[in-house]
Amino acid sequence: MADHYDVLGVSREATPEEIKKAYRRLARELHPDVNPSPDAQEKFKQVTHAYDVLSDPGQRRDYDRGPQQGFGGGGAGGFGGFGDIFETFFGGQGGGSRGPKSRAERGQDALLRVEVDLSEVVFGTHRDLEVDTAVICETCEGSCCQPGTQPITCDICHGQGSIQRTVRSLLGNVVTSAPCGTCRGYGTIIPNPCPTCQGQGRVRARRTIPVDIPAGVETGLRLQMPGQGEVGPAGGPQGDVYLEMKVKHHDVFSRNEDDLLCTLEVQMWDAVLGTTTTIQALDGDIEIEIKPGTQSAEVLTVKGRGITHLRGNGRGDLRVGIQVVTPTKLDHKQKELMKQLASAHKYPAPSLGQFQQGLFAKLRDRFLNV
Ligand code: ZN
Numbered sequence: 339m340a341d342h343y344d345v346l347g348v349s350r351e352a353t354p355e356e357i358k359k360a361y362r363r364l365a366r367e368l369h370p371d372v373n374p375s376p377d378a379q380e381k382f383k384q385v386t387h388a389y390d391v392l393s394d395p396g397q398r399r400d401y402d403r404g405p406q407q408g409f410g411g412g413g414a415g416g417f418g419g420f421g422d423i424f425e426t427f428f429g430g431q432g433g434g435s436r437g438p439k440s441r442a443e444r445g446q447d448a449l450l451r452v453e454v455d456l457s458e459v460v461f462g463t464h465r466d467l468e469v470d471t472a473v474i475c476e477t478c479e480g481s482c483c484q485p486g487t488q489p490i491t492c493d494i495c496h497g498q499g500s501i502q503r504t505v506r507s508l509l510g511n512v513v514t515s516a517p518c519g520t521c522r523g524y525g526t527i528i529p530n531p532c533p534t535c536q537g538q539g540r541v542r543a544r545r546t547i548p549v550d551i552p553a554g555v556e557t558g559l560r561l562q563m564p565g566q567g568e569v570g571p572a573g574g575p576q577g578d579v580y581l582e583m584k585v586k587h588h589d590v591f592s593r594n595e596d597d598l599l600c601t602l603e604v605q606m607w608d609a610v611l612g613t614t615t616t617i618q619a620l621d622g623d624i625e626i627e628i629k630p631g632t633q634s635a636e637v638l639t640v641k642g643r644g645i646t647h648l649r650g651n652g653r654g655d656l657r658v659g660i661q662v663v664t665p666t667k668l669d670h671k672q673k674e675l676m677k678q679l680a681s682a683h684k685y686p687a688p689s690l691g692q693f694q695q696g697l698f699a700k701l702r703d704r705f706l707n708v
Contacts, residue, residue: 438499438525480573554648596654
């Protein structure tokens with residue numbers, strides 16, 4: 339890297355006025371508008387950069403001072419002097435140089451909400467999720483630089499990323515360190531940022547993430563997908579995606595852990611005489627046998643037709659609560675038959691018992707306690 343004073347053709351003792359004059363003369367000569375040669379362009383950039391540094395009193399002072407090595411830089415261990423002690427006090431790494439920070443950072447995590455139907459929970463399902471995210475810039479492949487160009491070492495901190503100042507005190511020299519304001523601590527400057535990503539190394543994009551949602555998920559469950567999140571600044575590693583599950587309400591089937599629950603209305607005579615019927619479960623038809631003498635609120639269990647367990651093997655059960663329906667609209671002939679039936683059988687009189695909160699409460703108790 340050429341010396342800034344040489345680039346401007348001035349002495350190290352040049353006054354601000356002389357520096358300005360030298361810059362104006364060179365700028366007129368090298369400006370891309372008047373001098374289109376690639377050499378002149380490169381020179382113009384150098385001149386402009388040199389002027390930026392030398393026209394700022396603070397930056398010029400830092401530049402004049404040159405690279406600071408700090409104290410105790412040998413890193414041999416042990417306290418070699420006050421410098422070592424102070425570096426330890428001020429968060430140093432025990433004698434080693436801290437070095438510039440990397441532009442590349444890990445991308446942020448993202449939380450996506452995914453709604454699934456209960457039927458999808460039985461066996462698991464697949465989704466292709468569209469997400470607005472950041473992907474690596476294909477022009478610069480995350481380098482942030484226009485193709486064919488490279489970052490240049492920062493002149494102010496000389497690639498260290500930080501500016502160290504030595505202050506004399508009663509105890510000796512105190513070294514303090516602050517991030518370099520010119521390169522923002524990176525130690526390098528990008529003179530030609532990538533035009534596609536404006537030097538970010540990543541661009542916003544819509545991406546499809548294929549997701550296999552396992553069986554047995556519940557509302558509120560979060561699934562982690564490592565490395566599926568956005569690309570970080572300067573092409574840094576991707577963050578994670580978390581999927582927060584929401585299982586939609588189903589009009590017929592509800593859920594108790596991995597069991598599926600429903601009710602089945604059975605006409606009185608079917609409950610008395612018994613019958614078979616086919617119900618449409620979430621995973622296909624199931625034949626249900628109603629035994630003669632089936633009572634209201636009885637629960638029939640169909641083993642292994644519930645939800646596939648999220649962890650481990652096997653499935654829960656399907657539990658069918660029977661609701662016996664009393665006929666209300668009987669024609670004359672049916673009424674006569676009922677009367678005959680009643681007189682032919684010695685039924686006990688209605689008997690007193692404990693209050694029940696209706697059939698559904700009864701069913702719920704049986705569902706959960708059987
Ligand atoms: Zn780019």
